[in-house]
Amino acid sequence: MxxxxxxxxxxxxxxxxxxxxxxxxxxxxxxxxxxxxxxxxxxxxxxxxxxxxxxxxxxxxxxxxxxxxxxxxxxxxxxxxxxxxxxxxxxxxxxxxxxxxxxxxxxxxxxxxxxxxxxxxxxxxxxxxxxxxxxxxxxxxxxxxxxxxxxxxxxxxxxxxxxxxxxxxxxxxxxxxxxxxxxxxxxxxxxxxxxxxxxxxxxxxxxxxxxxxxxxxxxxxxxxxxxxxxxxxxxxxxxxxxxxxxxxxxxxxxxxxxxxxxxxALDLFTAWQNNLQLPEPKSQDGIFVFKVSIQLHIQKSKDKFSTETVWRKIAIPSHLTVYDFSSAILKGFDFANDHLHQFTYKDRQGFIKSIYHPYTQYEEDAIFTDKVLLRDWQINIGDRITYVFDFGDWWEFNVVLESIDEPDPKIKKAKVIDKKGKAPEQYPDSDDEENE
Known part of the structure; x- marks a missing residue:
């Protein structure tokens, strides 16, 4: 210089x-x-x-x-x-x-x-x-x-x-x-x-x-x-x-x-001594209540389609993992847990983050769903999350954290507390193939 x-x-x-x-x-x-x-x-x-x-x-x-x-x-x-x-x-x-x-x-x-x-x-x-x-x-x-x-x-x-x-x-x-x-x-x-x-x-x-x-x-x-x-x-x-x-x-x-x-190091801007400090992430204990929905395109006739939203409301204790939450979603929609998955969301700074299935082949610093407890997942009430299951068929669900309720010792595992609509078939063509 x-x-x-x-x-x-x-x-x-x-x-x-x-x-x-x-x-x-x-x-x-x-x-x-x-x-x-x-x-x-x-x-x-x-x-x-x-x-x-x-x-x-x-x-x-x-x-x-x-x-x-x-x-x-x-x-x-x-x-x-x-x-x-x-x-x-x-x-x-x-x-x-x-x-x-x-x-x-x-x-x-x-x-x-x-x-x-x-x-x-x-x-x-x-x-x-x-x-x-x-x-x-x-x-x-x-x-x-x-x-x-x-x-x-x-x-x-x-x-x-x-x-x-x-x-x-x-x-x-x-x-x-x-x-x-x-x-x-x-x-x-x-x-x-x-x-x-x-x-x-x-x-x-x-x-x-x-x-x-x-x-x-x-x-x-x-x-x-x-x-x-x-x-x-x-x-x-x-x-x-x-x-x-x-x-x-x-x-x-x-x-x-x-x-x-x-x-x-170049003896410039010596008045710059302090920096903006971000607080350490805090654990959030309680019962996480998520609304998980998927949009289905249903063929009514040869040239006519309609869109239907099917959803499940899932309550899950904070001591369980994000992988457990994935399993609860699949169970709520009658899917077999036989493929990889991924959660994508924005953190508090707006950066896009992803948490991956443990068997996903990614870089060494990737974060996996079986290693993150819900209480440590840095999301807030109202946050929108995308959950993708089966990267071949690409089932994409919309997830919203609706509330974090008080801890309840009676709730030890995830459960569906409300729902709307009939879940889609995971393999809709399989029955047709068996009948041929």
Whole structure:
């Protein structure tokens, strides 16, 4: 890294709106969520349209759009801030009277409020770099974190900027995605100029130009090994030291701490001392009540089909495993437990997680259903889970955790407590084949 870049970064002052308004707008968003019960959609957890214009006006860069029915994606600054709120776990989706609400976690908020402005800025930057993934906001079409695209597309941004007068320049916007352009602006990496939108169109950017601070930050990242935070590997067992009676303690740094170490090794940002702390996961004891449903497409006539939802409500004690829950689902739908299965869900940060059948061949760090107790499964009331059984026939069930009731010593195993509809045949063609 050049001395001029290092000098520029060492002289940078961080406040709620310097080098730009990322901290200011992040906290404005938090305040709005504290004042309102903000509803989000069930599947994608996107903010309901009725709140978007109000949030937009509270931000330092209100987005100009001309949509009759705007969605969260229509407001790139809101979309980008939402990504940081969820991936930092400060905002979480919770069920409230059958509605999904985006709520601020008070314990994590307290940790946030104890940080100084420099620490807030860099914790948000680390969140964007290491945790932000579009899968938090919708069905991901890209496998890598958002930052990989930001970091690699930066080199295509010339010093004089892009004017978006050609299809080539517009392609840069399309590949980077507008919420990442908005975040680059909020973090002070680029200056963005926009103009009035065309009729029926969204945010209309006319120019994006790299700022000296943003260029220096990218030089800094290129000169450090920040990427090791992307691929944390556990230390190998230090058998030789242990054989000599040495008590070896291996401490793992978080990705945020790795970024902090890399920057401060160059004597930069010394005011960054503390980081956002997430609480340790807590066990949840009691009787878990799940509603498990499957949609069936039934042929009424040659050209006419109807859709029917069949469901089972299952109560199961928390000391049993996720594998036991899988078995209970299959029993409730009169299926034989003769194939592999998988549960897929979103954790409190919105990341997609999976738990696999013990015989599934996956990477070494895969989590298996016979190893996870229900009490330790980090899901919340109202969470939606996808359960797939038999990867050949692909039976896909929708699972919702409806409640966690008080422990009941009388309930020692899973049982169906309510149901609707006739279960589908697991092998509907077998009877026909026997009759031939």
């Amino acid at each position: 050049s001395e001029s870049s290092k000098q520029l970064l060492s002289q940078q002052i961080f406040t709620t709106n310097q080098p730009n308004a990322i901290v200011q707008d992040f906290e404005a968003f938090i305040e709005f969520l504290q004042l309102h019960k903000v509803e989000v959609s069930a599947a994608q957890n996107a903010i309901a349209p009725k709140y978007l214009a109000d949030i937009n006006e509270r931000l330092s860069h209100p987005t100009k759009i001309d949509f009759q029915r705007p969605s969260q994606k229509s407001y790139p600054y809101i979309h980008g801030l939402y990504l940081l709120l969820r991936s930092s776990a400060i905002a979480q989706v919770q069920l409230d009277k059958k509605k999904n609400i985006l709520r601020i976690d008070p314990q994590i908020l307290q940790s946030w409020q104890e940080l100084n402005d420099t620490e807030k800025y860099f914790n948000l930057l680390a969140t964007w770099i290491f945790y932000a993934h579009e899968g938090i906001m919708d069905n991901a079409s890209r496998s890598l974190n958002d930052w990989w695209y930001v970091f690699n597309f930066w080199k295509e941004l010339p010093t004089k900027g892009l004017n978006f007068t050609s299809s080539k320049d517009e392609d840069w916007l399309r590949r980077l995605k507008l919420h990442n352009v908005a975040l680059l602006n909020l973090f002070g990496f680029i200056e963005v100029k926009d103009t009035e939108p065309l009729e029926g169109k969204g945010w209309r950017i006319t120019k994006a130009e790299p700022l000296p601070f943003g260029t220096a930050m990218m030089h800094l990242l290129h000169s450090t090994d920040w990427q090791r935070g992307m691929f944390l590997e556990y230390e190998e067992e230090l058998e030789e030291e242990r054989s000599l009676g040495i008590d070896v303690v291996v401490q793992q740094s978080t990705p945020t701490e790795i970024l902090q170490e890399e920057f401060q």
